[in-house]
Amino acid sequence: MDVFTALQTAVSGMKAQGFSLENISGNIANSQTTGFKRVDTSFVDLVAEQAPSRQVSGSVRANSVLTNSVQGNIIATEIPTNIALNGPGFFAVQAGAGSINGQTAFTPGNLYTRRGDFKQDNEGYLRNGGGAYLTGTSLDPATGLATGEGPIQISTLPVLGKPTSTIEYSTSLPQTPAAKLTGAVFSADSKTPIILDGTGQTGTVAAGDASTLINGSLEGPILQLYSSSGQPVTVNTRWAKVQDATAQVGETAAKPAVWNLYYANSSTAGQTSSQWTNAGTAFQFDTTGKLTSPATNSISIPNITVNNVALGNITMSYGAGGLTTTNGNTITPNYFRQDGFTSGTLKGISVSESGEVVGSYTNGNTIALARINVVQFANPDGLKADSSGNYRQTLDSGVPLTGLNGTTIEGQNIEQSNTDIASEFSKMIVTQQAYSANTKVISTAQDMMSSLINIIR
Known part of the structure; x- marks a missing residue:
């Protein structure tokens, strides 16, 4: 290596250290930027082809090293729509493209970000501090079915009431109840007995027989x-045992225990003043309570x-083993749920671990309104950084794979x-010293060239 080559190598070193300092300054400047991924610097030697005995160190080039796969600390906030990814992956977002007829328009194609400081804007979209709009699958609050893909927009319209169609109910009935229906209970025509012994008899108990x-x-x-x-309608119910499980003379098998379920036709008249309707099923149990x-x-x-x-026809679902009889004289309720609700207005939204945007309504319901799009890449460090904390897909990153995947x-x-910050300060000191050393090389090379010129003089 001659003096002139040494000058060029020192200049490349200064450029490389300047490039490193640029990355360090950017990292420090963005140390408080939500979801920011620092950019490290790697140095590559550039060696001219020479015989091994004449090989020289050569100049240097600095390259950026992305850390998109390195997670930052997760901290709690007071904003329910702020979200963080614990693990690999990116939020799929779209950028705004101005306004059309008073509505926000969006650029085609997705960007990707770890910046999750999303808030609801005046149009109901979830937008982060960099101006990107969170995308996902919008859901119908009434049916739970998907209604579209794209930027998530939360509607503030009230949800309509849903009629009850299914009751999920589980209970244990006593084998020796404190009260047993032994007398005849008649229907409104005062002729048909309204107790079920397995024949499927049904009807309505007259108000005059309600006390019985x-x-x-x-x-x-x-x-x-x-x-x-x-x-909302309040429905009172009663269980009546109409047959004990007993073995009859000359019969080889015991008769089953039979229970009937009744509901009051009025919740305002009082139980003893209301008519009662038999649900229409004879619930039969063997001696083991099954x-x-x-x-x-x-x-x-x-x-x-x-x-x-x-209220129409309602299905009562008790599942396998949901209705049993056990020792005792009182009913032991285990579980009850029904699928209807009254209308309600939105009072707040939150985000679940599975990525659902959940709305809380004044009727007490929590309803999934959207599913967030989260994607992963085979090589996240191959993504191309965009402004505002966004990234673009490249050939090096591979295609996005939708799903949380852990x-x-x-x-x-x-x-x-x-x-x-501490690591960046350390790198900054090393970079400063390396830059200064390269300037010393230039100064030394200049002195050598001056000495050579002085020989000629």
């Missing part, structure tokens, strides 16, 4: 059901009408920059 029913039965669950308009009939795990209660409000979503949290 109540005295010979046990109180069941008080149900809050909803009509087609979302009107339900033997009906063989299905649910029944349909037809044409329920309470307080003159028609990553969890932390609602009401954000991911901090992965810049370590």
Whole structure:
């Protein structure tokens, strides 16, 4: 290497160290930028082809090293729509492209970001501090079905009421109840007995016979059901044992225990003043307490009408083993849920671990409104950095793979920059010393060239 080559090599060293300092300064400047990924610097030697005995160190080139796969610290915030990814992956977002007829327009194609400081804007979109709009699958609040893909927009319109169609109910009935229905309970025509012994007899108990029913039965669950308009209706129920499990003379098998379920046709008149309707099913149990009939795990209660409000046909689902009889004289309720609700307005939104945007309504319901798009790349460090904390797909990154794939979503949290200030300061000191050393090389080379010129003089 001659003096002139030494000058060129020193200049390349100064350029490389300047490039490193540029990355260091950017990392420090963005140490508080949400979701920022620092850029490190690697140095590559550039060696001219020479014989081994004449090989020289050569000049240097600096390259950027991305750290998109290195996670920053996750910290809690007070904003429910702030979200952080705990694990690999990126949020799929879109950039705004101005306004058309007063509505935000979006650029085609997705960008990708770890910046999760999303807030709801005045149009209901979830937008982060860099101006990117979170994308996902929008869901119908009433049906839960997907309605479209793209930027997530949360509607503030109230949800309509949903009528009750299914009751999920589980309970244990006593084998020796404190009250048993032994007398005849008649229907409104005062002729048809309204107890089921397995024949499938059904009907309505007249208000005049309500006391007989109540005295010979046990109180069941008080149900809050909803009509087609979302009107809440309180439904009182009672369980009555109408047959004991006994072995009859000359019979080889014991007769099953039989229970009937009744509901009051009015919740305002009082239980002893209301008519009561038999649900229409004889629930039969063997001596071990197992339900033997009906063989299905649910029944349909037809044409329920309470307080003159028609609730229609409602399915009562108790599942396998949901109805049993056990020792004792009281009912032990285990589980109750129904699928109806009244109308309600949105009062808040949050984000679940699975990536659902969940709305909380004044009717007490929590409804999934959207599913967030999260993607992963085979080589996340191959993404091309864009402004505002966004990245673009490249050939090196590979195609986006949709799904969490082990990553969890932390609602009401954000991911901090992965810049370590102490480490950057250390690198800055080393860079400064290396830059100064390269200037010394130039100064030395200049002195040598001056000495050579002085020889000629």
